[in-house]
Amino acid sequence: MSDRYELFLTCPKGLEGLLAEEATGLGLEETREHTSAIRGFAELETAYRLCLWSRLANRVLLVLKRFPMSNADDLYQGVLEVDWAEHLEPTGSLAVEFSGNGSGIDNTHFGALKVKDAIVDKLRTATGDRPSIDKMNPDLRIHLRLDRGEAILSLDLSGHSLHQRGYRLQQGAAPLKENLAAAILIRAGWPRIAAAGGALADPMCGVGTFLVEAAMIAADIAPNLKRERWGFSAWLGHVPALWKKLHAEALARAEAGLAKPPLWIRGYEADPRLIQPGRNNIERAGLSNWIKVYQGEVATFEPRPDQNQTGLVVCNPPYGERLGDEASLLYLYQNLGERLRQACMNWEAAVFTGAPDLGKRMGIRSHKQYAFWNGALPCKLLLIKVQPEQFVTGERRTPEQREREREQAALGQSEPEVDNKKVESNQAPAQIEQARLSEGGQMFANRLQKNLKLLGKWARREGVNCYRVYDADMPEYALAIDLYHDWVHVQEYAPPRSIDPEKAQARLFDALAAIPQALNVDKAKVIIKRRERQSGTKQYERQATQGRFTEVSEGGVKLLVNLTDYLDTGLFLDHRPLRLRIQREAAGKRFLNLYCYTATATVHAAKGGARSTTSVDLSKTYLDWARRNLSLNGFSDKNRLEQGDVMTWLAADREEYDLIFIDPPTFSNSKRMEGVFDVQRDHVELLDLAMARLAAGGVLYFSNNFRKFQLDEGLAARYVVEEISATTLDPDFARNSKIHRAWRLTAR
Template sequence: MSDRYELFLTCPKGLEGLLAEEAAGLGLEDIREHTSAIRGSADMETAYRLCLWSRLGNRVLMVLKRFAMGNADDLYDGVNEVDWQDHLLPDGTLAVEFSGHGSGIDNTHFGALKVKDAIVDKLRTAEGERPSVDKLNPDLRVHLRLDRGEAILSLDLSGHSLHQRGYRLQQGAAPLKENLAAAVLIRAGWPRIAAQGGALADPMCGVGTFLVEAAMIAADIAPNLRRTRWGFSAWLGHVPALWRKLHDEALARAEAGLAKPPLWIRGYEADPRLIQPGRNNVERAGLSDWIKIYQGEVATFEPRPDQNQKGLVICNPPYGERLGDEASLLYLYQNLGERLRQACLNWEAAVFTGAPDLGKRMGIRSHKQYAFWNGALPCKLLLIKVLPDQFVTGERRTPEQRQADAAQAAIDAETPTRNKPAPEPVIEQARLSEGGQMFANRLQKNLKQLGKWARREGVDCYRVYDADMPEYALAIDLYHDWVHVQEYAAPKSIDPDKAQARLFDALAAIPQALGVDKSRVIVKRRERQSGTRQYERQSTEGKFTEVSEGGVKLLVNLTDYLDTGLFLDHRPMRMRIQREAAGKRFLNLFCYTATASVHAAKGGARSTTSVDLSKTYLDWARRNLSLNGFSDKNRLEQGDVMAWLQGNREEFDLIFIDPPTFSNSKRMEGVFDVQRDHVQLLDLAIARLAPGGVLYFSNNFRKFQLDGHLDSRYQVEEISGQTLDPDFVRNTRIHRAWKIQAK
């Protein structure tokens, strides 16, 4: 064999340039970059060194042969011609990885099988002894890449991917691979900062990947020093003495590095479940003297190094994949920006994010950005120097203003802490965009007007905004000290990036305008509903909040469903029922959480009967009734309303029906359609109405038309306008309602 080899080093997409620099420093020559890989030439010592020291690579592949191939037979022959007895014993084990297609090979499994057959046939002994396949820990890993009719046959010297350092046995929900974390640290300038004795802090450290990789860089520890099994361990071409020499050198460098005074490296994590796994990872890496992990929220993050030295704040905030993540993530990024400004002046910061639009919401400028890939997700690394003139505000600061800010910051820095007023936990108005400030002004105006009415009426849950400004298509409801935001899906004609930016503007304005904590803002997206979509579970928090209206207490769930358990627009109807219920037998059909039944009981109803198909909502209804001390004489019936009415012979003095637009539950026969079926529904219900009784019927189907023939049989009066409170007068189509009596 030649003393020099052609090597391919694979890596995550986007790291090719960094890997080329690293590999050159480790001795690789004639380097060329490819997608997710580099190639070059090296001797065996350099190949071993790359395996041991590459922080960025995935695999080190040593090319055995290149050959042209036009079909599967060419593939077999080309592989079979290699002197495999120089690489593997006849009773050894192997694994084959095949990539690429063409030249008659359209299936990678078939290609791998051909390569395996060629090797096995070459090594088969006269006694029939032959290598076997072991995909987990083979003696030899063979890689063949097919590229435009050329086969590149290689040995994988690394074995398991080099990013698997061995310290991270426990990981969080969205782990950052170790080599990607190392690349981010290198791009962020950590090697320079560490060499100067700087500190490092991660306010969202998860299980500590950034922390461990940073400490290994600072302490000059080879990333794969602790690995015991390699792709070359059982390879017949392995040179153990050469490997031992390199490994001993790396051990000596690590011992020298760890003997230095440790740098101040700290991680903070809000999720208590990740603290111990993170500490376990640090301990496995042998870095417990260098790294400490604490539980802490981003909102209280403040790095306090021993010698007051500056350094690098680095983090990988969550990107958000679930419905309603926008609010919590926006406020997380805002909190991060505020903490950088308030607690990390003159530090450097690196924010690695898959949501660059959220990165812009930190209110602080990045001086440099790098594109990365985290798997298939495009990401950005935002590099920030936390200086006073880096802060982004809603207005442009003149040079004179910036100079004054810097002078004030210098005065503040000299002022003893005990004399400083405590910072107020508010979002500065200047940080809202122009559109965000307009939106905040509208919210504050609405709150001022509606707040007086709500206090007068004893209501602590009401709608404060309902798409008043067309470009901010949101419905915003106050539930005591919580804010429930529903984003109406933007029309397809609207640029989704603009819609997202406006949503972020609005979410930034809400806590400030309404005077609520950011953690109490919940966001949901409301699409056009089909079937029972609005009743489907969105989350599983199971957290109920108590609110009040008209002297009754009701439970709402703001997180788990698209609707909250209380239709705010029906408040006037519930109050009407409360006023008219005294001494009456009340029937509530499609009762949902039976809020109207609670009002009827409060108004002195002789009895209430509530019917719904959902056990979940009837359980909720039971809790609403018992919360107000109503349990006797308040019956809850599970069943299909139409079937229940057909089988019931009781009389009721007051009936309320608010059906869904459409229902196709598995527990009912057929499908309910309010437009098609409302006449049959009303006929069945009025048959149960006592002489002189009243039936209230409403629904929120925008295109609904009440059947014109009902007037001939019953007294019908539309009362829609009388069932709108001030918080819904702008949206007169929110529902329609009728008062119906027998003639």
């Protein structure tokens, strides 16, 4: 065999250039880049060194043979011609990986099987000994890559992927692979910063991957120094003496690096469940003296107290996979930007993001951006110099102002001028942020503040603390915004297909940035959901599992709302006047609430002195919620909760009721009901069944929110029917008169 080998190094997509630089520095020659890989030539010593020292590669493949192939027989024959006795004992084990297609092979499993058959047939002895298959820990891992009619047969020297350093046995929900984390640190300039004695902080450290990789770079520790089993460990071509020499050199370098005064490397993580796993990973890496991890939110992380110390802030914010994540992510990025400006002057920052548009909302410009891939997800690395001239403040500054800002920054003074108005050092961050709203965001904030001023007076006078403050008043900002005490519930109406999605998202971010300022609420108390046209029971389906209930009050009763887990909150605010009307009329009456949902109207009826109440719904979840609402107000006796399909239940019921409230869904189906309910088609039958249960002199209130609904004219011939929609809308829904329609029915 030759003393010089062709090598392939695989890597995550986007790291090819960095890997080529690293591998060349480690001795690879004639380096060329390919998609998710590089190739070059080197002696075995360099191949070993690449295995030990590459922070970026996934695998190091030593090419055994290249040969043309046009069919499966060519593949088998080409592999068979290799002298496999130089590589593996007949009693050894192997695993085969196959990539590519063509030349009559369109199934990688079939291709791998042909390669395995050729190797086994070549090594089979007269006594029947032959290699076995071991996919987990084989003596030899063979890789064949099919590329445009050429087969490239390689030996995998690395064994398990090189990103698996061995220290990260515990991880969070969506961790970065170790080699991707190392690439981000290298691209962000951490080797330069570390060499100068700089510090490093990760304000969203998870289980500490950035921290460990950074400390290993700073302490000159080979990333795979602690790996015990390699792809070459049982390879017959392995030269143990050469490997031992390289490994001993790496050990000596690590000992020397760890003997130096440790750099200041700190991580902060909001989720308390990740703190101990992160510390365990750090301890396994042998870096507990270099790295410390603390629990804390982004807004509280502190760089090194030494004011002269600078360094790198690096983080990988969550990407947000669910609808409704926009608000929390926007505020997370805003908080990160605020913290960088306030506490990290003259530091550098690297933000790895799957949502680059959110990166623009930090209020600080990036001077460089690099494209990366995290698995199949395209991402960007934003590199930032935390200096006043990079701050986005919404105003244009003269060169003299910029120079004065630099002087103030050098003296340790904060936030010089915003919007041509001097901001005092003790001014609240929210005031500073207000100047950073876009023009559209400021217009939206102005409208919110105007609405809040007008509706706030009415709400205080009427004792209402849950109300709608905005409902798509400005068509380009298609949101419904409700206040629940000090919480804000935002529903985004899905934009029409004619609207550019990027523009729609930009407007949403503008609005979300404005909401906390305009309504003077904590960002953490803004919840966003997307409301689209619903079918069936979709609007009632669970969207999250936080299980966090908030107590609100209305008309002297207490009610529980859940702002996070469902599209609706458990309290339809537009029905407030109807609920209060029921409370006023309920004294001494038998009350029936059909499609009761969380039974808020029932609570009002009980508060008004109803003799008894019966509430019917198909959902056990909402009946449990109804039970909690009743108990919260001390109502447990004479308040019956019935689970069942309303139409079926009504047909079987024989009780009489003095006051009935019906607010059905537009459309409903369920495994527990027969057929499908359609309010337009079925409302006549529903009302006839309900009116049959209405006692003499009783009243039935019927409401629904189907905008195209038409009440059947024939009902007026059998009952006294009065539309009362206009009287069932409070000022907070005056702008949306079609939010629901309501009728009062009595017997003739």
